[in-house]
Amino acid sequence: MRQILALAAGLAVLAASACSAPVPPRSAAPSAPPAGPAALPAPTGPRPVGTTVLYLKDTSRPDPWNPDAEARELKVTLWYPAERRDGRRAPYMTAKESEILMRREGITGVPYDTLSRTRTNAVEDARPAGRDLPLVVLSPGFTKPMNTLTSLAEELASRGYVVAGIDHTYESHATTFPDGRVAECLACDSDTDPGFGTGVVRGRAADVSFVLDQLTSAWDRSGLIDRSRIAMAGQSIGGAAALAAMVKDSRVRAGIDMDGTTYARIPRSGFSRPFMFLGSAEHVPGGRDSSWDRDWRLLTGWKRWIVLSGGEHGSFTDLPLLAEALGIKPASGVLPAARGAELTRAYVAAFLDRHLKGRPGPLLDGPSPRHPEVRFCPAACRRS
Amino acid sequence: MTVTRTAAAGLALLLAAACTAPTPPRSQASTAGSAACTQPQGSPGPETATTIDVVEQAYFCILGNHYGGATLDARSLLVAGFAALTQELNRNGRDLPEAGMPPLTGDRKADWAAFEAAYRKITDRVPDLRDRLAVVTLESMVAALGDDHASWTHGGRRPPDMYDGDGYGLGLEANVTRSQATGDLGTALPPLFVTAVLGGAARAAGLRPGDVVESVTGSAPFIDGKATPAIAALYPRYPEARPVRLRLLRQSTGRRWSVTLKPGLYERDPAALRVVTSKLLDDDVAYVRLTAFAPDSATRVLKAMTRLRTGRTLAGVVLDLRGNTGGSVKEAARLLSAFVHGEVTAYLCTADGRCEPVRTDDTVELLGLPLAVLTDRGCASACEHFSSAVKDLRAGRLVGARTAGVISGPSQGYLLRDNTVLAFPARHHLGPAREAIDRIGVPPDHHTPLTPQDAAAGRDPALAKALTLLHE
Numbered sequence: 001m002r003q004i005l006a007l008a009a010g011l012a013v014l015a016a017s018a019c020s021a022p023v024p025p026r027s028a029a030p031s032a033p034p035a036g037p038a039a040l041p042a043p044t045g046p047r048p049v050g051t052t053v054l055y056l057k058d059t060s061r062p063d064p065w066n067p068d069a070e071a072r073e074l075k076v077t078l079w080y081p082a083e084r085r086d087g088r089r090a091p092y093m094t095a096k097e098s099e100i101l102m103r104r105e106g107i108t109g110v111p112y113d114t115l116s117r118t119r120t121n122a123v124e125d126a127r128p129a130g131r132d133l134p135l136v137v138l139s140p141g142f143t144k145p146m147n148t149l150t151s152l153a154e155e156l157a158s159r160g161y162v163v164a165g166i167d168h169t170y171e172s173h174a175t176t177f178p179d180g181r182v183a184e185c186l187a188c189d190s191d192t193d194p195g196f197g198t199g200v201v202r203g204r205a206a207d208v209s210f211v212l213d214q215l216t217s218a219w220d221r222s223g224l225i226d227r228s229r230i231a232m233a234g235q236s237i238g239g240a241a242a243l244a245a246m247v248k249d250s251r252v253r254a255g256i257d258m259d260g261t262t263y264a265r266i267p268r269s270g271f272s273r274p275f276m277f278l279g280s281a282e283h284v285p286g287g288r289d290s291s292w293d294r295d296w297r298l299l300t301g302w303k304r305w306i307v308l309s310g311g312e313h314g315s316f317t318d319l320p321l322l323a324e325a326l327g328i329k330p331a332s333g334v335l336p337a338a339r340g341a342e343l344t345r346a347y348v349a350a351f352l353d354r355h356l357k358g359r360p361g362p363l364l365d366g367p368s369p370r371h372p373e374v375r376f377c378p379a380a381c382r383r384s
Numbered sequence: 385m386t387v388t389r390t391a392a393a394g395l396a397l398l399l400a401a402a403c404t405a406p407t408p409p410r411s412q413a414s415t416a417g418s419a420a421c422t423q424p425q426g427s428p429g430p431e432t433a434t435t436i437d438v439v440e441q442a443y444f445c446i447l448g449n450h451y452g453g454a455t456l457d458a459r460s461l462l463v464a465g466f467a468a469l470t471q472e473l474n475r476n477g478r479d480l481p482e483a484g485m486p487p488l489t490g491d492r493k494a495d496w497a498a499f500e501a502a503y504r505k506i507t508d509r510v511p512d513l514r515d516r517l518a519v520v521t522l523e524s525m526v527a528a529l530g531d532d533h534a535s536w537t538h539g540g541r542r543p544p545d546m547y548d549g550d551g552y553g554l555g556l557e558a559n560v561t562r563s564q565a566t567g568d569l570g571t572a573l574p575p576l577f578v579t580a581v582l583g584g585a586a587r588a589a590g591l592r593p594g595d596v597v598e599s600v601t602g603s604a605p606f607i608d609g610k611a612t613p614a615i616a617a618l619y620p621r622y623p624e625a626r627p628v629r630l631r632l633l634r635q636s637t638g639r640r641w642s643v644t645l646k647p648g649l650y651e652r653d654p655a656a657l658r659v660v661t662s663k664l665l666d667d668d669v670a671y672v673r674l675t676a677f678a679p680d681s682a683t684r685v686l687k688a689m690t691r692l693r694t695g696r697t698l699a700g701v702v703l704d705l706r707g708n709t710g711g712s713v714k715e716a717a718r719l720l721s722a723f724v725h726g727e728v729t730a731y732l733c734t735a736d737g738r739c740e741p742v743r744t745d746d747t748v749e750l751l752g753l754p755l756a757v758l759t760d761r762g763c764a765s766a767c768e769h770f771s772s773a774v775k776d777l778r779a780g781r782l783v784g785a786r787t788a789g790v791i792s793g794p795s796q797g798y799l800l801r802d803n804t805v806l807a808f809p810a811r812h813h814l815g816p817a818r819e820a821i822d823r824i825g826v827p828p829d830h831h832t833p834l835t836p837q838d839a840a841a842g843r844d845p846a847l848a849k850a851l852t853l854l855h856e
Contacts, residue, residue, distance in 0.1 A: 067691070189683075194548070195658075263547060290542070
């Protein structure tokens, strides 16, 4: 893919190994002998999956966190349907990124490169297949590298979507750039400031608009993408960023917020593009975070509010899948890691199939006996 | 406490929002003390009704943990609580023949039993007022401590339409701060004028800094030079929403007019809300503004100063602490440690005079630059810890106005049975020379009062004076 990814002038382009990393569920206590590196579950869609990385530079605005940076640099990881299944699997992250993340999260007892040895499914720099495919932008949680959403990204690509995951520089513990620089979490310095979340999602919305500009026009493989079929999903503040990006950029036709407190102002007159809240038990109506209650009233189009019983904040990410390799035992009563990944993949894909492919399956119509953990709010999930 | 409560509310809000778990700001107080109440672990569950059992828990919690608890005459709390209870009965037209204060002996447990028996007898007669009476009783007991860092947080509601960073109120700040207007009016000086327009109704009505407020909903803000409670109407708190009518004078044009401002939510710029902001002034002065001693704020300030210093020779640094709402004792001491080593920055004392020193953290590298600190009546709590130490230890010059005098001691939260939080200090704060800062404030080395003319013209006499000092 390296050759065909040459971007138009003004862009720094580099295909490089996929990077970034995870972090484990906090609720758990270390225990049990480590099980060796984790393997992400295989994607369930029919298409082989490729992945590559782009480095983009937005010279039109200053970096929101680093006053010494001359431009906003972004690392974008793409997952897409590929022609062939064979080839080298992309690394999950570098050993250095693994070490930084584990140190920041205080994980000891297993080698610091453990996360970098996580086995992925996508083939590095594989030749893409198809054209005019729907595009899904993914945005990770605060301090989390983009690759903490790899399980979801690979699944969507196997089902025929192009996925563009953004590492919002300085909002993650570790983002490696082609010259070897590792950008750490400068935003972490101010994460207790009032208005912090509002500022983050504003910046991420600008990141998304810039990435869409590049992918849909400047990129010489922009034909891979159908620019009229773009959605966005994210976890935690990445989910809040999905809402913020939609409000600001009409190219984003539909959005999913996975367990993120929201910050963007929806116009008082309402907002009619399709939106789905997918949350853990913290995010029931009338729960401690009232932001979804506030926004729900302003969403006037197709909408869903789904809560996973036993789900945790990390259930929508790879993190529970990596816990065992890190010697972390899941807390009791929590949705098993594989089941969390399965439900996340199924409901996110059902939403995207409905709104980007015009294929409304039954999954989002209401409760299903095969998915008893899934509650449809606000009607069926008052705070207990 | 108003000041510190605002900061704590901001932090609590972020605790819910951000994904890393920040250290709570005022956590260094005692862990010893009475078992009547414990420090909250994580966020409390949903609030339940306040009952006499909760009032009892609070009473013994205060006596067991407040810095003055050991020497306090507990009867003062019970009398204050009972007085509020009788007033509430009367306001509801339900005064009762048996609502008289029971005799107290000075024995804390026996007095509580007598109080509780009388309380129960009354509330059995007015069961519909039971919850309300418990609330006013507890509120008054806390108020009776006369402690600006004592508070009882309950029934806390946020506007449902609020966004992170939003303000609530009229959208303005005046030279008489919220803390002064709702606390010690004796510190306020005429005339009352707008110092900042933040948004909301004030912006929509076209108010500007420097506009003099001649009346607040028909009342004079000052009578014979003394501030009146009318000024507090400038700072409504949710859910207060009654419109406020202001008569204004714009001195530059001589225009007099009236506006009616309705309290509400207003949006603020997240960039302006950052706790640490910095810039280079006159090519050789690092200016850093710090709005609260939040977690890691000392490191952030020093990082900003170091960055501005890179590649140039600085004449000094200006640390702008005006409006700084306080926060962590540790952060105040750490920041000071960039300017002086081997010193005591404050003492934290019990009522009977047993004191623990707070010392500089000498692992912090000395900056080695002249320091000017801007202070005003909005500089409270940890901000006064810092300012008093700068002055006493001659670590720099203070410029501006006297600080708030709101620094009873570092406040510690205790969870009550109804999932509300009672907070007060376990130690009283004294300056490096063991002098009281609470209620007095810290007088600046250079007094530079702000006039309405300065505010209207965007002049900053305190900053100008600080720059002059650093360039001398």
